[in-house]
Amino acid sequence: MTLLLAGLVLFIGVHLVPCVVPLRAALVARLGPGRYRGLFSLLALAGLVLVVLGFVRAPVEPLYAVPGWGHQVSMFAVPVALLLFAAANMPTHIRAVLRHPMLLGLLLWATAHLLSNGDVRSVVLFGSFAGYAVIDLVSALVRGSRPSTDKAPRIAMDGAAIVAGLVAAVLLAVFHGTLFGVPVV
Numbered sequence: 001m002t003l004l005l006a007g008l009v010l011f012i013g014v015h016l017v018p019c020v021v022p023l024r025a026a027l028v029a030r031l032g033p034g035r036y037r038g039l040f041s042l043l044a045l046a047g048l049v050l051v052v053l054g055f056v057r058a059p060v061e062p063l064y065a066v067p068g069w070g071h072q073v074s075m076f077a078v079p080v081a082l083l084l085f086a087a088a089n090m091p092t093h094i095r096a097v098l099r100h101p102m103l104l105g106l107l108l109w110a111t112a113h114l115l116s117n118g119d120v121r122s123v124v125l126f127g128s129f130a131g132y133a134v135i136d137l138v139s140a141l142v143r144g145s146r147p148s149t150d151k152a153p154r155i156a157m158d159g160a161a162i163v164a165g166l167v168a169a170v171l172l173a174v175f176h177g178t179l180f181g182v183p184v185v
Contacts, residue, residue, distance in 0.1 A: 001058045004124060007050025012132045014043045019139040051125065058121035070115030075184070077112035081105040082172070083165025091151035092158045100140055107133035 017040070018024050028036045084105030087094035095101050110130035113122060139145075177183030 001054070001121065001124070003050055004054025004058050004121060007047050007052075007054050008125070008128045009047075011044055011047025011051055012128060014040055014047060015132065016136065019136060019143075021143065055121055055125055058124075061120040062118060063120050063123055064118040066116055066118045074112035074116045077108050078172070079166060079169035081109035081112065082168045083162055084108065086164040086168070087158070087161035090157040090161050091153050092161050093153040093155065094158055094161060096153045100137055100145075103133045103137040103140070106130075107137070 017027070031039060082105070084094070084098070084101040087098075088100075088102035088105065098104055107130055110126040110133065113126040114130065117123070117126065173184045
């Protein structure tokens with residue numbers, strides 16, 4: 001569990017740096033934009049590797065009984081979360097309306113997994129991501145942060161985000177058992 005916690009602290013800590021605007025600005029000024037992004041990416045990847053290794057190695061200790069409907073809700077919520085992830089990275093109307101679809105998708109994904117998994121390691125993992133999503137979403141709203149408007153939203157990009165999210169959901173459903181040891185269906 002220590003490895004999982006260390007990975008979460010590193011991964012989420014790095015992702016919270018942009019919430020502290022003066023800290024991020026100071027780091028960008030000191031390192032330069034390219035080196036800042038490189039260090040950010042390297043630390044985030046290291047944190048993610050620790051999270052995966054820590055999750056796999058952590059014992060499965062039941063904490064609560066999941067609701068009978070939790071798995072069914074997850075079957076619909078996760079594809080929507082993946083669609084939101086895709087829309088966050090494209091000039092979509094979804095992104096323009098929701099402003100922070102990546103964080104909303106992360107919150108939905110984490111909540112869906114909390115409804116489907118009642119063990120300690122899952123609660124630590126998915127609860128941490130849900131908490132991060134809420135903190136970062138509130139911070140972004142308080143700062144008035146908005147997605148880039150460099151490219152105007154296009155309906156074709158909404159369609160592409162929907163297709164990409166659904167394709168990712170199908171692939172994830174098919175390979176979830178192989179990748180994570182728990183089949184979806």
